[in-house]
Amino acid sequence: MIDLFDAQAGFGGGRRGQPGVPTADEVLGHMDRLSIARALVRTDFEEMDRDPMLSNRLLYEACAQHGCLVPCPTVLPTGHGDVPSEREQIDELIAHGSGAATLRPGQDGWSTAEWCAGTLLGLLEERRIPVLCRNSALGFEAVADLAGRHPGLPIVMYQLGYRSQRTLVSLMKAFPNVYLAVGSPYSVHLGLESMTGHVGAERLLFGTGFPYAEPMASVTMLTYSDLSDGDKQLVGSGNLDRLIGGIGR
Amino acid sequence: MTILLEKGRLGESLAEYQIVDMHAHLMRGPVPWGEEPADHLVRAMDQSGVKTSLVSSLACGGFRMEACNELMYEAMQKYPDRLLGYVYVWPGDPEAVRSEVERRLAQGFTGLKMLVLMGYDYVYPGYAPAFEIANERRLPVLLHTYGGQAGLDDVPVLAERYPDVNFVLAHAGAQQVEHHIRIAGQVEHAYLELCTSSATYRAVETLFENVPLERIVWGADDLPLNMSHQLGKVLGAQIPEEAKVQILSGNARRLLSQIRT
Numbered sequence: 177m178i179d180l181f182d183a184q185a186g187f188g189g190g191r192r193g194q195p196g197v198p199t200a201d202e203v204l205g206h207m208d209r210l211s212i213a214r215a216l217v218r219t220d221f222e223e224m225d226r227d228p229m230l231s232n233r234l235l236y237e238a239c240a241q242h243g244c245l246v247p248c249p250t251v252l253p254t255g256h257g258d259v260p261s262e263r264e265q266i267d268e269l270i271a272h273g274s275g276a277a278t279l280r281p282g283q284d285g286w287s288t289a290e291w292c293a294g295t296l297l298g299l300l301e302e303r304r305i306p307v308l309c310r311n312s313a314l315g316f317e318a319v320a321d322l323a324g325r326h327p328g329l330p331i332v333m334y335q336l337g338y339r340s341q342r343t344l345v346s347l348m349k350a351f352p353n354v355y356l357a358v359g360s361p362y363s364v365h366l367g368l369e370s371m372t373g374h375v376g377a378e379r380l381l382f383g384t385g386f387p388y389a390e391p392m393a394s395v396t397m398l399t400y401s402d403l404s405d406g407d408k409q410l411v412g413s414g415n416l417d418r419l420i421g422g423i424g425r
Numbered sequence: 426m427t428i429l430l431e432k433g434r435l436g437e438s439l440a441e442y443q444i445v446d447m448h449a450h451l452m453r454g455p456v457p458w459g460e461e462p463a464d465h466l467v468r469a470m471d472q473s474g475v476k477t478s479l480v481s482s483l484a485c486g487g488f489r490m491e492a493c494n495e496l497m498y499e500a501m502q503k504y505p506d507r508l509l510g511y512v513y514v515w516p517g518d519p520e521a522v523r524s525e526v527e528r529r530l531a532q533g534f535t536g537l538k539m540l541v542l543m544g545y546d547y548v549y550p551g552y553a554p555a556f557e558i559a560n561e562r563r564l565p566v567l568l569h570t571y572g573g574q575a576g577l578d579d580v581p582v583l584a585e586r587y588p589d590v591n592f593v594l595a596h597a598g599a600q601q602v603e604h605h606i607r608i609a610g611q612v613e614h615a616y617l618e619l620c621t622s623s624a625t626y627r628a629v630e631t632l633f634e635n636v637p638l639e640r641i642v643w644g645a646d647d648l649p650l651n652m653s654h655q656l657g658k659v660l661g662a663q664i665p666e667e668a669k670v671q672i673l674s675g676n677a678r679r680l681l682s683q684i685r686t
Contacts, residue, residue, distance in 0.1 A: 177435060209426075210661065211434055337622050338649045363622040363654040365647050366469060386626065392433065392661020393624035393654045399436030400472040400653035 178399065180212040181413035182391075183276075183308075184334045184359030184383025186220025188234055194221075198387035200238040200245065206391045207244065212384070216275045216416065218248045218308065220387055228252065228284060229259055236272045246275040246420070248308060251300070252284045253293045262296040266303065275420040276306040276332065282313045288322055297326050303424040306330040308357070316343050323351035330419050332357050332381060335388075338364040348375045355419070358411070359383025359394045368401045368411065377407035381416050429669050433473075433660035440474030442670060445677035446652070447618050448567060448595050448644025449508075451482040451496055462648060463500035467507055469645075469652040476674075478645070481511035481538035481567065488543075490515035490522075494529050501533060511538035511567055516551025523554035530558070535681065536565035536593075541576035548579045560587035562685045567644075570605070571596030571621070577608050584612040591680055593618050595644065598628030606635045616680060619672070620646035620655050629662035629672075638668055642677045 187198040203215060217239065219231040228250035239245040249272075251265045259265070269277060277300060281288050288297075300307060309319060311333055323331055334357035336344060341364055348354050348371075358368065358380055371380055382398055384391035398411055432439060451462040462484055470478055482497035490513060497510045512529040514522055514537055526537065537559050541547060547568060559566050570577050580592055592615045597605040599621035609615045617632055617640060632641055645655040659669055 210430075211426075360624040360654070361622040363624065363650040365649050365651055366465060367651055385624065388626060389624040390626050390629070390658040390661055392430070393657035396433045396436075396473070396657030396660060397651050397654035399434060400656070402468075402472065 177211060178408050178412040180210075180382055180395065181416045182207070182212050182215035182359075182384050182386075183332065183381040183416050184357040185215045185386045186218040186222070187387060188231065188238070189219045189221040190224045191221040192224065200242065203245070203386060204242060206384070206386060210392055210395055212391070212395075213413070214244045214246060216246045216248045218278050219250065222280060222283060222310075225283070228280075239272070247272055248276045248278050249274055250280060250284065251277045251296060253286050253296045255292060262299050266299050266305070269305070270303070270423070270425050275416070275423075276308055278308045280310070280313050288314070288318055290325065297322070297329060301326045301329040304328060304330065304422045306332055306355070306419045308332045308334060310334060311336045311340065316347055319354060320347055320351060323354050327353055329353060330355060330422075334359060334383060335361060335385070337361045338367070341367065341370070345371070345374045348379055355379050355381055355415070357381045357383040358397070360385030360389030363393070363397070366402070368397065368403055372403055372407060377403060377410045378415055380411045382412045427666050429660050429666060433657055438474040439656075440476065442674050443678075444475045444477075444643070444656075444673045445681070446470070446475050446478040446645045446647075447565070447593055447642045447677050448620050448646050449478040449480040450646065450648050451480060451484045451500055452648040453484045463503055463508065466648060467504055469647050470507065473653050473656055475645075475652060475656070477507060477509060479509045479511055479535060479565070479567070481513045483513065487513075487540065488515055488517075490525055494525065494534075497534075498529070498532055510534040511536045512555075513538045514552060514555045515543065516545050516549050516555075519551050519554050522551060523558070526555050526558050530562070535684070536567060538567045540569045542569055546579055547576045548582055556583060556587045556590060559590045561589075563589045563591065563683050565591045565593050565616075565680055565684075567593045567595055567618070569596065570594040571599050571601075577601065577604050580608050580615060581611045584614060588614070590614060591616060591683065593642065595646070596621050598625055598632050599623060602628060602631055606632070609636045609640060616640050616642050616676070618642050618644040619659065620644045620650060622650055624654065624658045629658055630664060633662070633664045633668060638671055639676050639679065641672050642680065643673045
């Protein structure tokens, strides 16, 4: 059985018009049911989260109780002075055993330009901390700009659909530090096979897309794919393990 | 783990379940594949052992009705035991619609496919000849019913006019779940088909809890979507095993058995 490490999951966030807030127990329940060994988790749904520092604290607390949950906290530039310094955020991230950081410039109101985010991005790059970027929050041009300016920074794009495939292939060919989490809504006809052919299986990370998506959809996209067993294992968990293992702690 | 869930987790063949995909396409874009779309579609079916796909061709541009259907006919001839054809209908000229539908059904096509996205409501008069034929022969008619222009409210109107048509409402459970459930409650011959790239969390369970099981069918929308991804949300749904089998196979087979030849 392929070992699975979910790179695209979360809990603890609210959504307009939806009464329930997804919980860590829900994530753990699906992981148990579908034999997913570990999950890199963010605060999600994210659209109503206006206090990333509080959300990070709650995320760290939940992950501390469950070794299979690896935190992926939100980080942001500190120019405005309302959040701890970039270095303090990253030290805290490292201290809690995080596997990556989430960038949400639109959501948290900052620019990825060097004059605003240069210190943050530089520190993340220095430690080789992977950053997760939702496609709707950080589009292709912004990711390309970021990847070019910080070539040592692993950038993981997620929540992309089939209409992105042409652009995505070109972007990932141009920037070797860009990765793709293939959780829903990445439902692309022979998409894993196509991406593996273009950029290699080493650049793809298994993800479920929970709480937006039914987690099993992305599981079968991988298990039934035409990828070799070795490539399935890389996508399933090997690539994320390698990225997390590369973090300078 | 239940059997279906375990097979999906392990990537084991589901061929024994004789799965019927009610929604597939021949397309050349926007997914950048250079080879023949029918070959790719069958390759995707083979990954998990899907037995049959009902397919419409949009590969030549939606306004080129005859060219689209000709490509579909070629695909049916190449894969006669795997691919069944929907006649794609572009309603610009009612007489052309009538003759195209009659000609394609004589060639062995199985149902009709219409897309409100082409700029015509489903009650547009140009579609009427196609619905009349579908009503005579009790054909399945696959309707795109997703997004801002979903056409769902046309379905009860059409059901009054064409009571023997089996309406297959595509993308149920994606966005307008409550709307789909309401239409299914109003229209006895409305079947809800499940494909959606988002694989919306608990959509299958919600439909299972609110719609008669025999009126939920599975489709993949491959191409452009990923067939195995679409399969997974049914395999992983927290509903009884037997219900999954009905959704993946039994319900579609019963629907297709109603066709009058």
